[in-house]
Amino acid sequence: MKWTRIILCIAFLICSPSLWSQYRFSGYVDNTNKDSNVYLSLIEDYRKMSGIYPEQIIQKVTPDTTGYFVFTDNNLPSENSIYRIHTENCSETDKESVHFNGICLNSKEILFIAKNEDTISLPFTLEQEVFCEVVSTNERSNAFLKVDSIIENMRYAFNSYRSEANRKVNSKKWFNTLQEYGKSQQEPLTELYIYSFLSNKSNNLYTYYLQDLKQNTYYDELLERLENKYPESPYVRQYKTELAADKFSVAITTQETSTYWLWILIILLILSGLLNVVQFQKLKKNKHSYKLTERRLTQQERKILDLILQDKTNKEIASLLFLSVSTIKTHINNLYKKIDVESREEVKTLYKNK
Structure with missing residues (x-):
């Protein structure tokens, strides 16, 4: 009986996910990056998803002679988060100047969703490309790649005809396509990835985003989904702050536009009044002149x-x-x-x- 209890306790410890679960992110880099470090980053600021930011890096490894690398440990968050794996050919002395504002032209990267117990593989594609495919135990890990594919189709549609009419029609179509795809994934982080693209101020779609924000309840609904699934995450705090700021900006712009037209109306009324006064004075003067003339x-x-x-x-x-x-x-x-x-x-x- 005693040995039975001991065996059961050992079996429980061995099988306990909280003690033994760990992530394993592995893949291959091409020949040009075999001698370079590969970095794993945890991204808590979704405005810094693409680029090189040292404060986000949580681990680095060196590939073996075949280009194979692996990250493994059990220290990641237990819930889904956004990660980036990247490699670069920058020397340590050049990094400070080359990585200005997170930009590095010599880097290759891939973004994905994962949690602590996930196993993820980044194999070469059939075309021997790196960081273009995600094989994962987490079905949400490759969602960003699918979003990127939709965005590429959108760019092609925009470039087909560069007219203003085409831009307006396609903006509505692709906003809806991306948002609906994000909701279908039932993963708010995928929607956040889409939102970061659509609401980017350097993006040509930013003006349409502000218009969409005025009439589309999607953005408030996304906040609810984020709060429900990731109530204490930095993603929620950042999104809530940005959404409030953008709504305030839209309200101020609308108010300024209304005030602008109000002032135009007031100025026109004042000018009309002044013109009437001038005409009245002129008529009065003419009548007075007529009387003086008639006396002569x-x-x-x-x-x-x-x-x-x-x-x-x-x-x-x-x-x-x-x-x-x-x-x-x-x-x-x-x-x-x-x-x-x-x-x-x-x-x-x-x-x-x-």
């Missing part, structure tokens, strides 16, 4: 003015005033000079607007 007219000229406004001819005016036609013409010429006109039509127009 003789009694005979006033009579002739009234008859002109009644559409009487020179002959009719001469008959009514018992004067000759030539005398009437003289009076009319004097009248024209005093009121600053040159014809009967101008007289009628001037006194019509009086």
Whole structure:
């Protein structure tokens, strides 16, 4: 009985995942990288998924003569996280300057999802390419490669026709395609990988992302999924902060646009008011001028003015005033000079607007 208990305890310890589970990430590098270190990084900042960031590196190994490398231990998080394996040909003395802002043109990398007990292999492809295939016990590990494939198809669609209309139509289509694929994976980290691409400020899609953010509930739903599955992770904190900032930016932009048009309307109203005041003052001045002018007219000229406004001819005016036609013409010429006109039509127009 005693030995039975001991055997059961040993069997329990051997089979206990919490004690013996460990990750094993292995693969091959090509001939150009056989003499270089291979690095494993744990990525907690999804804005730094691609590039070389020393603060993310948790382990490094040197490949053997065949290019084979392996990372193994049991110190990774027990839940899914984002990892990167990369290799480079930079010397230790050059790294500081070459890796400026995380950029390294001499590196090759692959991103994947994994947790502490996963076994992952990165074999050569049939074309002998490295870091292009993931074989894993975790079915979510190769999701990023599938997302990259969709993005490549999207880039091809955009490049087919570089018109504004094509860009708008394709933006809506591919945003929806990527978001729906992410949801179908039931892994918020895959969606976060997609989000990091769509919301990248250096991306041509950023303007459409801000428009989509105003009307699409997808982004709030993604936050809920992240909080439910990874409540204490840095991914949640970062996403929540960025989402709030982008929403604030959209609200401010909308408010500024509304305020912009409001100010334009106010300015137009002010200008319209000023124009009315100017016209009123001009009309008032003209009326005052007319009164001053009329005071300068003789009694005979006033009579002739009234008859002109009644559409009487020179002959009719001469008959009514018992004067000759030539005398009437003289009076009319004097009248024209005093009121600053040159014809009967101008007289009628001037006194019509009086």
